[in-house]
Amino acid sequence: MAKKQLEINIEKFNEKGVGIAFNGNGTKIVISRAIIGDKILAELNKKRKGYIKARILKVIEPSKNRINPKCKSFEICGGCSWQNLEYSEQLKQKEKLVIKNFEDYIKKTNLKLYPIFPAKEIFEYRNKMEFSFSQNQKKTMYLGLIMLGGRFVVDIERCFLANEWFSNVLKEVKTWWERCDFSAYNFFNGEGFLRTLTLKEGKNTKDKMVVLTTSTSTTLDEEQKRDFISSIIKAIGSDNNLSIYLNEQRAKKGEKTTFELTKLFGKDFIKEDLYIKVDKSKIKLSFQIGPHSFFQPNTIQAQNLYSLAINYLNLEEIKDKVIFDLYSGTGTIGMILAKFVKKVIAIEINQDSCNQAKDNLKLNNINNFEMINGDVSLILDEILKDKNFEKPHLIVIDPPRGGLSLEAIENILKILPKNILYISCNPKTQARDIKILTENGYQLKILHPIDQFAQTFHIENIAVLENTL
Ligand SMILES: C[S@@+](CC[C@H](N)C(=O)[O-])C[C@H]1O[C@@H](n2cnc3c(N)ncnc32)[C@H](O)[C@@H]1O
Structure with missing residues (x-):
């Protein structure tokens, strides 16, 4: 059955910055990426726990504070919530x-x-980002941030919350992944190998760190490690102040999760x-x-x-x-x-x-x-x-x-x-x-x-x- 559509006016934000409107009966409608002052054509889900979740079908009249988000993935990515809202209004x-x-x-x-x-700095301010590896049933590869709603991963081309080198590394690691064809770790069944890619930066020192977190289902051979290191250096354009780690995460039900770190390249720490x-x-x-x-x-x-x-x-x-x-x-x-x-x-x-x-x-x-x-x-x-x-x-x-x-x-x-x-x-x-x-x-x-x-x-x-x- 087709879902109900309704024109709504966004009246306020909830504590998580999500737009809130009310229908004729006074039932609360919760709608991500909508901002105060927007008039929206919304598609409504069924009422659950006393409120209705909805999604934007069309912005009929935009709020005066609505702006175009910089990021192509803003509508679906869980990283930012207010890129479409003027900074002064945020x-x-x-x-x-x-x-x-x-x-x-x-x-x-x-x-x-x-x-x-x-x-x-309202963009490129973060000194750390954690990106996730994921694959769907057709084995399509995704490397990026967790999607709005928390279940899937959005492939990220350029994340504006961090310096451009973060996105360059992301692109090169994705190409490396396609070459060695490992499976992404699946959080739901605990199978697969590549889990996350964590990038860190000393903003005042320009030091850089890359941490590849995997499961213990298989291992990287020496050639794959060398290829990984070369991909990172290619993306960054230099190997100065760079540190690369492999982090093997051992997680078993009922047991404490442990990590085994291997330094692949550069310094032990960044500063x-x-x-x-x-x-x-x-x-x-x-x-x-x-x-x-x-x-x-x-x-x-x-x-x-x-x-x-x-x-x-x-x-x-x-x-x-x-x-x-x-x-x-x-x-x-x-x-x-x-x-x-x-x-x-x-x-x-x-x-x-x-x-x-x-x-x-x-x-x-x-x-x-x-x-x-x-x-x-x-x-x-x-x-x-x-x-x-x-x-x-x-x-x-x-x-x-x-x-x-x-x-x-x-x-x-x-x-x-x-x-x-x-x-x-x-x-x-x-x-x-x-x-x-x-x-x-x-x-x-x-x-x-x-x-x-x-x-x-x-x-x-x-x-x-x-x-x-
Ligand atoms: C917001 S962070 C503090 C960050 C720190 N002030 C700084 O500037 O880096 C909160 C800290 O509280 C710690 N924490 C949480 N519950 C605690 C507890 N019951 N007793 C002591 N520390 C706790 C967490 O491990 C975390 O490091």
């Missing part, structure tokens, strides 16, 4: 989301809400430098990045994020104090602050990130930094049991999207630092947690959103709190 929408979540504080308190900090502006001076930190290392995906905006956040702190007040860096990842924020305080104690659950942090502490000659591996709430429990623990003046928190656990908040409230710097990629959970903190003696002083991911709905938000008890 910023407005992100700011609106922060305001919506913090409405109460904005109305009731003398909170300082700064306008969103925009990105200068990235960060330049952080503090007052009128600039400090430089260097980071080693390996095949499995985490690093903030937008180097330039990470520099701006950390510079903004640190300039909201009273560095004179913390200069001979202990501070905590919770959910520290590889310890970047703590390492910057270590230059200005007596000691940093960082807590991070991921062992690899902790090891990486330790390497980077050595690289930057930082000696007043203790890295603890474990769950924030449990480690804080232990710290609190120690009667002699030195109370931190400042706690920095940068948790995953889910925000803080209740136990973590309770422990932070027991410690009661003078200031909390809460950086978040999810204003909803950030506002939820800050509500509890403000009900227990903290005042929200500063909010400053920053755009780290142009062309997507993602947002980063800096919040500074002060204990008023």
